[in-house]
Amino acid sequence: MKLKRAVFPVAGFGTRFLPASKAIPKELIPLVDKPALQYVVEEAVAAGFTTAIFVTAEGKAAIEDHFDRNLRLEAFLASKGKEDLLRTVQQVGSLVEVVAVRQKQALGLGHAVLQAASLLGQEPFAVLLGDDVIVGDTPAIGHLAQVHRETGASVVAVMEVPQEEIARYGCVAAQPLGGGVFRVLDLVEKPAPHQAPSRLAIIGRYILTPAVLDELHRTPPDPSGEIQLTEGLRRTLRREPLYACTFPGRRYDAGNKGDFLRATVELGLAHPELGPAFRQFLQEVVRGLGATSA
Ligand code: UTP
Secondary structure (H helix, E strand, O other): OOOOOOEEEEOOOOHHOOOOOOOOHHHHHHEEEEHHHHHHHHHHHOOOOOOEEEEEEOHHHHHHHOOOOOOOHHHHHHHHHOHOOOHHHHHHHHOOOOEEOOOOOOOHHHHHOOOOOHHOOOOOEEOOOOOEEEEOOOOOOHHHHHHHHHHEEEEEEEEOHHHHHHOOEEEEEEEEEEEEEEEEEEEEEEOOHHHHHOOOEEEEEEEHHHHHHHHHOOOOOEEEEEHHHHHHHHHHHOOOEEEEOOOOEEEEEEOOHHHHHHHHHHHHHHHOOOHHHHHHHHHHHHHHHHHHHH
């Protein structure tokens, strides 16, 4: 079955990015000159997805606006002869078909995905988290889609992380099948490092079958009141197989201030217009650091 729909849960408060995320959705904070979320939507488009379902919340309408046409701005740019900028804003406005649904309370990632259920029918779909920006030549979600086409099953992206960091992620116990693909045996959300079944952390890319939605409908909230996607997947394992796979590219957690800075530097260096001057600037900064530490 063709994969067309991609769900982007963007209803969280982004508390790790305060105060920047107080009035601006953290997903729209730019990495160089593009909102973090635009990189993630472009990844889905590059992998062939044609519909973006944003799960938004109060105060986040700017996300839909960003991916919509802005005819007044377009007319203004055209009247000023700013053809390059006109093309840039037209491109982002016509990237994908946009659908928005609301998550009225931030009750967890599983709950956010459930808000899109009535739009998904009985087709498999993708979930991409705007926090996880993956920089690379081929779209990471396309890699998962390929494993889904071969297995017909749900697939989660995984990455090896240092043991002391596993408590920040969902974690899988998995049997390696070769080529970076694993058969998932169990999942646990944010395990204590000494109890984690592996160092394979779930990263924000998923291809999910309708069975996962069925199970999420039945998944009770955890002690903090949230419905966890990881728990929904764990329950789905009882009725169908689940795969995990590593992915090409470098992943940044753009919801974390330190990683956001690192992503800004890498993307700044790779920027076709800004890159060369930025590289020179960084070299000066590094020389200055050498002089200070000498
Ligand atoms: P995070 O936990 O990383 O995002 O959830 P957050 O809650 O916005 O950020 P912090 O931790 O407080 O800084 C991962 C993704 O899931 C979405 C978030 O918007 C983010 O893109 N999410 C999370 C929802 O849409 N709804 C929720 O109830 C929780």
